[in-house]
Amino acid sequence: MAEARWLASGNWSRYVSRRLKAPSLERPKQFIEWLLDFGKREPGRVLYPTSDDVAFLYARHRDELARYFQLYQPPVEAIYALLNKQRLTRAAAAVGLEMPPSWLPRDDADLAQIGASLSFPVLIKPQTQILYFPHPKGMLVTELKDLAAAYETFSKRARHADELLSFDPMAHRPLLQAFYPGARRGIYNLSGFVDESGELMIARASRKVLQRPRKLGIGVCFEWAPVRPELVEQLAALCRDIGYYGVFEVEFIEQDERALLLDFNPRFYGEMGFDMARGVSLPLFAYLAAIGRREELRRAIEKARIQPDVPTQAYCHRFMLEVGLWAQQLSGTLSRSEVSQWRNWLSERRGNLVDAVHDPQDRFPGLVEVASHVYAYARHPRAFMHQVVLDR
Numbered sequence: 001m002a003e004a005r006w007l008a009s010g011n012w013s014r015y016v017s018r019r020l021k022a023p024s025l026e027r028p029k030q031f032i033e034w035l036l037d038f039g040k041r042e043p044g045r046v047l048y049p050t051s052d053d054v055a056f057l058y059a060r061h062r063d064e065l066a067r068y069f070q071l072y073q074p075p076v077e078a079i080y081a082l083l084n085k086q087r088l089t090r091a092a093a094a095v096g097l098e099m100p101p102s103w104l105p106r107d108d109a110d111l112a113q114i115g116a117s118l119s120f121p122v123l124i125k126p127q128t129q130i131l132y133f134p135h136p137k138g139m140l141v142t143e144l145k146d147l148a149a150a151y152e153t154f155s156k157r158a159r160h161a162d163e164l165l166s167f168d169p170m171a172h173r174p175l176l177q178a179f180y181p182g183a184r185r186g187i188y189n190l191s192g193f194v195d196e197s198g199e200l201m202i203a204r205a206s207r208k209v210l211q212r213p214r215k216l217g218i219g220v221c222f223e224w225a226p227v228r229p230e231l232v233e234q235l236a237a238l239c240r241d242i243g244y245y246g247v248f249e250v251e252f253i254e255q256d257e258r259a260l261l262l263d264f265n266p267r268f269y270g271e272m273g274f275d276m277a278r279g280v281s282l283p284l285f286a287y288l289a290a291i292g293r294r295e296e297l298r299r300a301i302e303k304a305r306i307q308p309d310v311p312t313q314a315y316c317h318r319f320m321l322e323v324g325l326w327a328q329q330l331s332g333t334l335s336r337s338e339v340s341q342w343r344n345w346l347s348e349r350r351g352n353l354v355d356a357v358h359d360p361q362d363r364f365p366g367l368v369e370v371a372s373h374v375y376a377y378a379r380h381p382r383a384f385m386h387q388v389v390l391d392r
Contacts (some may be wrong), residue, residue, distance in 0.1 A: 002038075007372035009357055012364040025053045026133050028163040032061050039068025040261045041367070046070045048247075048283075056130045059168065067360070072290040074266070076167075078243040082264040085126045087174060092261050095237040099261045100253065102177040108148070114176065115147045120148075123155045123177045123216070130171075131161035138216045140179060153225065159304050179259070180253050184333040188213075188259060189222070190231055191249040191275055193285045195294075199239040202301050203232050204244045204275045204309065208251070210342075212324055213391050220324070221345070222271050222315040224278075231259055238264075247272075247282045270356070274315035277354045279307030317356035319370055321346075327389040334391075 002022040003011050011019055023030040047069040049055035057077035058065060068218075082086045089099045103118075104127070105111035125138040136157050137348050141150045151174065160172050172207070173236070192203035205228065210221040235250060245324040249269040272282055281300065288297040325342055328334035344352070359364035377384040 005372075007367075007368055007375060009365040009369040009372065013180050014362050014369045025051070025057075025131070026161070028053070028057055028131055028161050032057060032064075034069065036061075036064060039065065043068040048072065048106060048286045048290065051267060052129050052265070053131050055267045056083065056164065060163075064380050070290045072286055074244050074246065074247055078167070079266055080128075080130075080241045082244060082266045083130055084171065085125070086127055088261070088264060091238060091242050094241060095234050097231075097234050097238060100178045100180060102175050104173060104175045106173075109309065111148060111151055115144050118176065119146070119178075120144060121179045122180050124151055124174050125160070125177050126160075127171055127173065127175050128164070131164040132158055133156055133161070138177075140215055157229075166300055167259070171230075178229050180255055185263065186254070187219075187250040187272075188225060188228075188254050189234060189249060190227070190252070191247075191269065191272070191282075192280060193247050193282055194236060194239050194245055195289065195370050196245045196295070198245075199238045200298060200301060201232070201236055202304055203227055203282060204278055204280055206271070206274060210321070212320060213387050215392070217387070219271055220320050221315045222274055222310070226309045228259070247286055271315050273356065274313070277315075278309050278313060280304045302372070310352065312349065312352045313354065314352060315354045316346070316349075317357070318346075318353075318358060318375065319366075320356075323373070324388055324391070326362065328391055331389045333389065 001008075001011055001018070002020040004022055005011075006026040023034050025031055027153065028080050032242055035047075042057075045064060047058060049058050056074050056076065056079055058071070059079040062071065062073050062075065062120045065071060080185075081091050085099075085102060087105055089102060092099055109386055115158045119299075121142040123138045124264045126132055126136075126192040128289055129135065129137075136154070139150055139154045141147050153267060154174055155172075164171055187208040189206045189208060190203050191206070192201065194201040201301065205224040205225040207225045208222050211219050231252070235248070239248075246266060247268055249265040249267075249272075252288040254260075255264055267284075268282070283302065284300055285297060288294075288300060321342065325334065325339050328338065329339045355366075357369040377388070
């Protein structure tokens with residue numbers, strides 16, 4: 001495992017046979033140089049993206065990396081079409097997928113003109129999270145009078161690395177997006193694998209029932225959901241149109257009878273263990289595709305398709321949930337009845353719950369995960385108060 005952070009939980013798994021210190025992705029040029037140097041020394045390893053940052057970097061440097069690594073890597077144009085919300089909106093519309101309305105102001109005058117026509121609240125979001133530090137997800141604006149100041153504040157809050165801006169100089173401008181309160185109560189996810197033809201495809205579905213912070217945050221709890229075949233067909237068409245293949249996770253807001261596409265993640269993703277527990281071995285599929293064993297890949301996917309998908313299964317980052325319940329009950333952010341509802345949720349799924357980190361057969365990653373969160377809370381108490389205690 002190659003990692004910049006000492007307290008990365010995966011570093012401490014008993015299945016990791018070797019640990020390497022890699023440069024931070026905040027220095028993308030140095031990261032790619034380090035990776036190429038490693039590949040020259042030890043060629044032939046499979047390389048697959050685990051974040052938006054490396055999905056873009058592996059795609060942009062695909063030809064160089066392919067000299068030393070086994071890849072299953074679409075071109076950079078396909079990756080960027082999925083990870084830039086403006087480009088994704090156009091690509092999705094071409095196959096009949098709808099996204100929340102969004103607007104990209106060209107300058108301050110354009111921002112004022114667009115703002116005057118909007119219904120509030122709205123979200124200010126980055127066009128893309130690629131090489132965007134320190135990764136703020138968005139800002140909710142409830143009134144027109146606050147829009148200009150909020151847009152300026154958000155624009156200064158983070159920066160994109162030069163590696164991204166040299167590819168798309170306009171990527172630094174945030175966009176405005178319609179806000180749907182229903183996103184707090186559950187987001188529908190489709191995740192799986194698709195090959196180059198778009199014909200060899202498998203998908204599982206889930207609902208993100210809790211995120212932190214609840215308005216706009218990372219997933220904490222997921223439940224089983226039925227697969228919607230019409231959405232799978234549209235996603236297959238989208239992948240064929242833009243030339244994407246590999247592992248995917250796609251998020252939708254369910255608004256009445258409509259499913260509005262929020263994000264398409266062309267990579268491994270946080271709750272992937274949930275799909276693996278349901279018989280879909282996505283790392284195996286990516287590995288077999290990268291080393292060219294297509295017949296084994298086909299058999300593995302066919303085997304996964306007949307695996308029972310148990311509706312009682314769920315996924316939870318238990319530590320994040322427990323800390324949030326404890327802190328928000330003390331602060332009054334959550335009522336006693338709401339806390340009881342989540343305690344009951346955990347109790348009802350006992351025996352069918354996939355934990356994000358904790359594994360009785362591999363305990364150290366769970367302990368390190370707790371230590372890393374405690375360290376982060378102690379180092380950034382204002383962020384802990386804002387995001388965890390007050391849930392904002």
